Amino acid sequence: MGPSGSGKSTFLRLLADLEKPNSGEIIINNKNGISDIAVVFQDYSLFPWLTAEENIVLALKKRLKGKKSKKELFQLAEQYLTMVQLGHATKKYPGEMSGGMRQRAAIARALSVGSDLLLMDEPFGALDPITRIQLQELVLQINQDQKKTIIFVTHDAEEAIMLADSIVMFSPGPPGKILECIDVPFEKPINRNELFESREFIEFRDDLLQLMNKGIFEKLNQKEAVEDGGGI
Amino acid sequence: MRRNLKHYSITLAIFFLLILIWVYFTNFSDLLNPVIFPPISEIAGAFVEAFDEMLKGFASSMALLIPALALAFILGVGGGVFFGLRQNLREIFSPFFHVLSPLPPTLFIPYAIALLPTFKSASIAILFIGAFWPIFLGTIQGVVLIDKRYWDNAKIIGLKGIDFIWKFVLPASSPYILSSTGTALILSFIVLIMAEMFGAEAGMGHFVLYYTDFSQYDYVLAGIIFNAIIILTIILIFEKVKKRILFWMNLKSD
Structure with missing residues (x-):
């Protein structure tokens, strides 16, 4: 979690091997980098010229190189889409889907990669509040059912608390830094309504926001000081 | 409506x-002047009288145009993808492309005639040169301008080989490929008429030039109208095909 420009997405891209670090190494499970990367972006996780199932088959093909027939691949794709409640929309193109459906399909595709690690880069940032909550529930369910580690980038404190076991707070950059790692004190599964009304939640959220804002204000003050100096 | x-x-x-x-x-x-500007009745008469001849001309023009365009499309798209994906090679060769591509294809007529055995093959070669460059350069541009987000996607699912080209590079660059093919199509009609000026015995352009020599302007105008109808029809069909291939750009969620 962190404000814009703090390097959250860059960190995720480094993990996904979409960008190379200027220095240092990325070690996951004692290995340099990961071979199978599952990523859900904010949008454009799917190719618009392929249907939902074709998008997933494309990812499956690489993983199951020649081990399955075309028919089996499409059946498998349908299973993944059913898992995200899109069993009815396998033949739809991304352009025909709502934002929420697209992100469901993107999650299905990420799951089909079969990686233990799922990276999500502000995946619900462009969605309306209700769809957003529905998809957060989906992520929690996947996390529970499939025991996948999920690294989820967001700047929404409530989303972070709802989803995370621990929150890594980034400071505003550049260069962004890790401010603090905070364990979320609420047991899962969480009842959203009860939680949002509890004092512990409100205090925790305020602390979190304060931590994030502290960084932002410091940054703003710094800039002002520089600008004042420059004006004279 | x-x-x-x-x-x-x-x-x-x-x-x-x-x-x-x-x-x-x-x-x-x-x-x-009534010779150069004949009345409509005469033009219509010429159109009916010469219709078979014009159809034959159309067939012989297509016999030049279709192989040339097909070859230009295959080599243009193939070469465009090849150079589009290879920045180093592209930088080395792009000066050649920039020098050669703006040259009017008709400049190569002397060499086409000298090197190729028949009028037909020489014309096809000239038409090919005219259609190749727009498609080739358009494809390079299309590949170079593929959205970074699509690239991320392709990398993440580890696309390689045939799928990489057919399911990613070609569809992603198809808007540019098709719009440059449209340009090539229009350009090739211009070149076609010029290519038919040497040695052709039939053809849409040849028909007009032939009757100009006899000052039969009713036939000339009938030929021009016939050309206009054919070219418009072909372009409309192409636009339909283009729209169908690029259907994914105009989808709406329900």
Whole structure:
């Protein structure tokens, strides 16, 4: 979690091997980098010229190189889409889907990669509040059912608390830094309504926001000081 | 729909007005030379009389155009993808592309005639040169400009080989490929008429040039109208095909 420009997405891209670090190494499970990367972006996780199932088959093909027939691949794709409640929309193109459906399909595709690690880069940032909550529930369910580690980038404190076991707070950059790692004190599964009304939640959220804002204000003050100096 | 009708009714009115102007000046005034500007009845007569000949010309023009365009499309898209994906090679060769591509294809006529055995093969070569460059350069541009987010996607699912080209590079660059193919198509009609100026015995352009030599302007105009109809039809068909291939750009969620 962190404000814009703090390097959250860059960190995720480094993990996904979409960008190379200027220095240092990325070690996951004692290995340099990961071979199978599952990523859900904010949008454009799917190719618009392929249907939902074709998008997933494309990812499956690489993983199951020649081990399955075309028919089996499409059946498998349908299973993944059913898992995200899109069993009815396998033949739809991304352009025909709502934002929420697209992100469901993107999650299905990420799951089909079969990686233990799922990276999500502000995946619900462009969605309306209700769809957003529905998809957060989906992520929690996947996390529970499939025991996948999920690294989820967001700047929404409530989303972070709802989803995370621990929150890594980034400071505003550049260069962004890790401010603090905070364990979320609420047991899962969480009842959203009860939680949002509890004092512990409100205090925790305020602390979190304060931590994030502290960084932002410091940054703003710094800039002002520089600008004042420059004006004279 | 009603709005369309209204728009097109104005278009039609202008069309008939132009015909009336033509009729007035050719039938009821002495201002225009009647040989160069024949009356409509004569043009229509020539159109009917020469229709078979024009159809034959159309067939022989297509016999040049289709192989040239097909070859230009295959090599243009293939070469465009090849250079589009290889920045180093592209930088080395792009000066050649920039020097060669703007040259009018007709400049190569002497060499085409000297090197190729028949008029037909020479014409196809000239037409090919004309159509190749726009498609080739358009494809390079399309590949270079593929959205970074699509690239991320392709990398993440580890696309390689045939799928990488067919399911990612070609569809992602298809808007540019098709729009440059449209340009090539229009350009190739211009080149076609020129290519038919040497040695052709039939063809859409040849028909017009042939009757110009005899000052039979009713036939010339019939040929021009015939060309206009054919070219318009082909372009409309191409636009339909293009729209169908690029269907994914115009989808709406329900």
